[in-house]
Amino acid sequence: MIDEGRVVLPGDKVAVTEELKAGDGTYEINGEIFSSIVGIFRIDRKKMIALVEPITSVPLVIKEGDIVICEVKQIGDAMMICRILHIANKKRQIAGEKDVAIHISNISEEYVENIGEKFRIGDIIRAKIIKAEPVLQATAKEKEFGVIKAYCTNCRNPLIRKNNLLECRVCGSVEKRKIADDYGEGDIDRGD
Numbered sequence: 001m002i003d004e005g006r007v008v009l010p011g012d013k014v015a016v017t018e019e020l021k022a023g024d025g026t027y028e029i030n031g032e033i034f035s036s037i038v039g040i041f042r043i044d045r046k047k048m049i050a051l052v053e054p055i056t057s058v059p060l061v062i063k064e065g066d067i068v069i070c071e072v073k074q075i076g077d078a079m080m081i082c083r084i085l086h087i088a089n090k091k092r093q094i095a096g097e098k099d100v101a102i103h104i105s106n107i108s109e110e111y112v113e114n115i116g117e118k119f120r121i122g123d124i125i126r127a128k129i130i131k132a133e134p135v136l137q138a139t140a141k142e143k144e145f146g147v148i149k150a151y152c153t154n155c156r157n158p159l160i161r162k163n164n165l166l167e168c169r170v171c172g173s174v175e176k177r178k179i180a181d182d183y184g185e186g187d188i189d190r191g192d
């Protein structure tokens with residue numbers, strides 16, 4: 001079981017049903033409880049329920065240099081658009097719905113022909129804001145940036161890292177991504 005108070009992502013395992021029941025912000029599969037949202041893991045000890053609370057409070061302005069956790073929403077020829085879910089080390093809500101653009105030249109240190117070779121829609125990634133105005137732009141180039149959590153394109157289960165590839169333990173699919181060096185460790189507050 002993970003520590004209470006930790007920020008978790010959709011698909012992160014938070015507890016097992018031998019210990020707790022699945023509450024708000026979670027779901028259960030085969031005796032394991034997973035987070036269904038980006039939020040803070042809590043335990044209701046009276047009822048022995050696992051909960052994930054949405055991250056709320058003061059709206060936050062995004063600045064150049066911020067490390068952001070985003071979900072890939074759209075992939076084009078020249079750039080991809082990601083929805084910002086969280087700013088590292090700031091347990092506050094983002095003001096409005098914020099999208100960030102990542103240009104193909106900022107996807108990887110290697111030459112990239114198609115962004116779709118490195119990222120897929122629905123991937124959770126870590127990136128750094130390089131421009132805040134007039135539109136937010138980020139880079140995923142360095143080794144700490146890239147995908148931190150990806151879901152199987154066949155069955156949507158979280159993919160497990162196997163060397164430099166990602167594998168689905170449910171359907172066996174093997175996929176490629178530009179992964180961050182800590183893929184799968186789930187520390188979304190790294191950076192800063």
Ligand SMILES: [Zn+2]
Pocket residue numbers: 152153154155156157168169170171172173
């Ligand atoms: Zn699968």
